[in-house]
Amino acid sequence: MRINAKDLASGLLLVALAVIGLWLNTEHTLGSARRMGPGYMPMLVFWLELGLGAIVLAISLRGGSDPLEKWTKLDFVTLAIAIGVVLVAYPFLAAMPALSANWYALGISLLIGFAVAAVSPGWRKLALVLAGMTVFGVLLEQGGLFLAITAMVVVAALAEPKHRPLGVLGCVVFLLALCWWVFIYELDIRVSVWPTF
């Protein structure tokens, strides 16, 4: 018996999401088939998903081997710590009044999580690219567009070891000019360019 690990993971993902969905759906009234309540369609959808997940699981057991990429011990440890840190940091930060607005608590706790994950080479590219995007979210409202873009490009550039400081600088200057022209001059999106205090 050769297990198809990719299918097994897919099946587990579908089943897990369906179970969570069904559980969350218990707070919605079902109604009847004639007068469907807000919970009726979710119920149908999540049961269907549960069934499909189960079929995928069943098929995976005899699907021939298609293994997942090997995770190192460091990958496991950093991922577990990263998820744990985000789950602990978020409620803690969200309770602080200074960080309650603007999703700062979410952004900062995600950043801490990505920083932990980036320790392991297996997650580094994923973590740094997403950390770049998150830094942009954290800095945009107070720091302005230019600071946010600069920070995002610098952090994301760390994901590619081939980057040299001068190349990153060129990248930043080019993107600042382009974004100013497209988004501020042409489209006039409502965002400040420079930091506000």
Place this chain on the structure above:
Amino acid sequence: MELLFANLAHGFSVALSIDNVLFALLGALIGTAIGVLPGIGPVATISLLLPITFGQPATTAMIMLAGIYYGAQYGGSTTAILLNLPGEVSSVVTTLEGYKMARNGRAGAALAISALGSFFAGSIATILVAASGPLLTSIALSFGPADYFSLMLLGLVISSVLAQGSVIKSIGMVVLGVALGLVGTDVQTGQQRFTFGIPELSDGLDFAAMAMGVFGIAEIILNLERPEVRSVLSTKVGSLFLTKEEWKRATPSVLRGTVLGSALGILPGGGASLASFGSYMMERKMSRGKADFGNGAIEGVAGPEAANNAAAQTSFIPLLTLGIPSNAVMALMVGALIIQGIQPGPRMVESQPDLFWGLICSMWIGNLMLLVINLPLIGMWVKLLQVPYKYMYPAILTFCAIGVYSINNSVFGVYQTVFFAILGYIFAKIKMEPAPLLVGFVLGPMMEEHLRRAMLLSRGDPMVFVERPISGVLLAICALALGLMLLPGLRKKKEEAMAG
């Protein structure tokens, strides 16, 4: 017939306005560029540019986005022929014969026939869209809610049956997409569903954030993880003119490719890549030069290139006439229309004649422009490949971030994109095709509406879906499509076709 010409004349008057011509050109140029570049496809690009289209009139926005889609089909073939590097999925088969032709010193001929064949196919497909639009629309107006529900179900079933990879996993992705579409305010009772008390979620998950995260950002991470393949142009383009013999061999292939591509494009779940695979299989079996296949047969370039362009065009038919997206790109188009305040559906031909006819005519104009910008400028497009990926991905990331922020002027959109990027990364690692997810997400809320209305009308009797003739037939086709996939022989054929 006269009405058709009057409508087309009206369409050309819309499409030829300076703004619309410029944006069709812009779309075609962007499309060609991303077609040439591997690692960024039309889905990611269109979702990236979605926020930019907010300020434009709906017609102009659609003209530009459409230009990107069919422009990408042209651009993809250039690198496939010259560098054995498919810029798009739909040009994978072009590498098979096209690169061999380039090796034989006939790169110019391969490029010329793929551009001319694409133009011819695009023109025919444009006429087809124009002619079938009003016809299908008049049929669609007699549809009841039950029929609509079944039609959308058929769209979902076929798009997952024809998707790459395992059928059952694709259906799982469609259902997951529908489930994600449930998040937000329930339209009929106003109750919040699955929003976790987050006010930003009361309008549902952000469509652009989802498309950008799953397709754009996840793709960047996966590209960075793969070692970069640098390619240099070693083949000469040579003469662009075809010999008499080549004309003779290529013409029937272009015709066959056009017909097959047009047909496969209309099919829900069809689209450019399916059409080019299909056409290649057909040419290998049917064409006069089948013995040459594998050594640079011009039929293997002409057919698939015509087919993918025809399909890119006709896949607009279900969208414009029924409001049903047939693939991920069309799902983005629905998103663009809804953002503009236009509900896609059969009434669009009547209520938005500028949009409908203007878009159709702009497709033809866009094809003409592509012919002009592609053949003489090939050298320039190939140069684009010399921009290293390390300079490209920060730009993509920046455009994603600003674009998704500007939709609601809220950083919550940025964090949603991060979430969907993680999800997209997981999907890629466990081989789950993300395109059906997008189609399910767009169709889900509409299906719930129609299901509720149909069940209310039938007083809760589910038999209405089988008893109404239109709905019954559609459901039978659904069952047939699913049943056929259970046959092992057919499933194997599909896998072969998908693997090229």
